[in-house]
Amino acid sequence: MDFFDAVESRRSVRKYLPEPVPREVIDRALSAALLAPNSSNLQPWEIFLVSSPEKRGAMVTACLDQTAAATAAELLVFTARTDTWRRNRAYLLKALQESGGAPDMILKYYNEIVPLMYAHGWLNALGWLKKIVFSIVGIFRPVPRGPFSNAEVKSVLSKTVALACQNFMLAIAAQGYATCPMEGFDPCRVKKILGLGRKSIVVMVIAVGRANPEGIYGPRLRLDPELFLFEV
Ligand SMILES: Cc1cc2nc3c(=O)[nH]c(=O)nc-3n(C[C@H](O)[C@H](O)[C@H](O)COP(=O)(O)O)c2cc1C
CATH class of the missing domain: 3.40.109.10 (NADH Oxidase)
Incomplete structure (x- = not known):
């Protein structure tokens, strides 16, 4: 069809x-x-x-x-899982490595940005901190506005x-x-x-x-x- x-x-x-x-x-x-x-x-x-x-x-x-x-x-x-990102990230990075290595930008994205997106810390402490920091920086330039929880x-x-x-x-x-x-x-x-x-x-x-x-x-x-x- x-x-x-x-x-x-x-x-x-x-x-x-x-x-x-x-x-x-x-x-x-x-x-x-x-x-x-x-x-x-x-x-x-x-x-x-x-x-x-x-x-x-x-x-x-x-x-x-x-x-x-x-x-x-x-x-x-x-369904969705909130916790499989770590496992899947490891698989993705391994697959990229096996296919000739990933550019630094991709490695930085998965190793630094992704945890920043998904991790919120105990009682969402990191989430609140991120929200405050991004809200302040966001006054001056475009920033991601979440996920913060x-x-x-x-x-x-x-x-x-x-x-x-x-x-x-x-x-x-x-x-x-x-x-x-x-x-x-x-x-x-x-x-x-x-x-x-x-x-x-x-x-x-x-x-x-x-x-x-x-x-x-x-x-x-x-x-x-x-x-x-x-x-x-
Ligand atoms: C997220 C979502 C939840 C829905 N839940 C139900 C449901 O519980 N029962 C049902 O009969 N239809 C459900 N529908 C179907 C919608 O009623 C239907 O898509 C809408 O009336 C438009 O009709 P169509 O899909 O035939 O174009 C759901 C649709 C979506 C996207």
Whole structure:
């Protein structure tokens, strides 16, 4: 399917036909998800395909019994980790080294700037210090205005994982199947089902299946682009 066909035909489908989705379809879409652009290429995502029947049942309940979750052939949980940046940075630096070495600028970025972005210290002490310093320097020149707290890091990570979600959903659409992204779920329960700790953030649950025409609740509704598009 052409890119624009996939974008234009994708809808959030809330009811699916009782038909399996071939594993190759899911795997191809997962590969597309992992190609999403991501902050500092630190690839903070963890994506779970829920295949155990018990976990699946519990996930439907955790998704507030939404029909999309209950009737989907597959359920996937897209999460982010706040702590894998150190591990992934080491892998990235090793890969760069093996491919002929990284320029000093890249090494400086990963060794100095990235920790400054992600580390906040005990009780966010470093985060507050960074905020004060950057706010003062920012009076005189442009500076980054965050992340200065764990909550701001979570926002950075959620942006990245949302892009992976979109790649995934478009790749599913391009293969003739449908999805429904969901934020209507209980994240505490989802984390418990998946055995995730406090370093994980549940960004989205995505239902996948063959669309039941009744699962499209109405024509695509978008507001006047003039409300949203600006040229300055
Ligand atoms: C982050 C996010 C969370 C969403 N959560 C839900 C949800 O919990 N349940 C649901 O039925 N749809 C959910 N949706 C789907 C939206 O309602 C849908 O994308 C929107 O109405 C536009 O329709 P379309 O996707 O068919 O173009 C969510 C979409 C996004 C992007």
